């Protein structure tokens with residue numbers, strides 16, 4: 001770390017935990033998924049990446065995880081010295097991707113098992129993660145016995161079992177019905193507030209992003225890039241009364257306008 005970066009960390013009360021610096025990504029077929037994306041994610045933020053299909057939201061998340069490398073630019077972890085594979089992050093995908101032949105317990109144990117932690121050693125952590133998502137009673141069930149919302153909760157428990165500092169979620173609730181989605185939105189916010197994680201959440205939905213986030217990064221496509229960075233300055237806890245408030249609808253209107261501007265900007269290219 002340079003002396004200047006060190007001074008900035010000492011003076012910045014909330015330095016970034018991950019910092020994308022001038023990231024571009026061009027796939028081998030020539031698609032420019034991201035063009036010069038810079039973004040600081042700070043400790044405790046709930047940031048949504050919002051944008052039309054193909055604007056590079058998933059690519060940005062995959063680059064943060066290290067699953068994909070950028071073509072140019074870099075990802076910095078200013079508060080850590082460990083190598084990229086050791087960052088304390090977890091990923092939740094749109095599909096719960098559970099192992100159908102394994103119990104709920106075994107599915108949630110998987111990330112610990114991969115680190116060499118035995119079932120007995122993992123027991124308390126797995127049950128604690130299942131407790132967090134309200135599924136402790138279902139530890140012996142199989143995925144086929146669960147509803148779509150419950151499967152997604154198992155997937156979230158599996159992401160939480162390693163106690164990550166950064167939770168990356170790629171449209172986790174997109175396939176769920178609206179009532180289940182609202183319920184999981186509330187549960188996620190409750191967990192976020194309780195445990196103080198940092199969340200980066202990809203969504204197409206203005207309504208979902210405003211409800212959840214304290215910050216929305218609006219992206220445009222062709223090429224994928226950041227076009228707006230908006231604070232959602234409404235207090236937490238947020239609940240159903242927030243969903244029906246004029247403050248909420250005002251933010252939804254503002255973000256919707258920004259999204260439409262982003263879509264028009266994409267069409268111009």
Ligand SMILES: Nc1ncnc2c1ncn2[C@@H]1O[C@H](COP(=O)(O)OP(=O)(O)OP(=O)(O)O)[C@@H](O)[C@H]1O
Pocket residue numbers: 027028029031032033051052053054055056057058059060204224
């Ligand atoms: N492995 C790949 N090879 C080639 N092109 C890719 C690859 N992955 C993504 N792309 C392209 O890169 C662009 C950005 O894709 P990405 O999935 O990141 O967008 P997105 O904003 O997450 O889209 P969606 O909301 O539809 O999931 C798209 O044009 C996509 O077709």
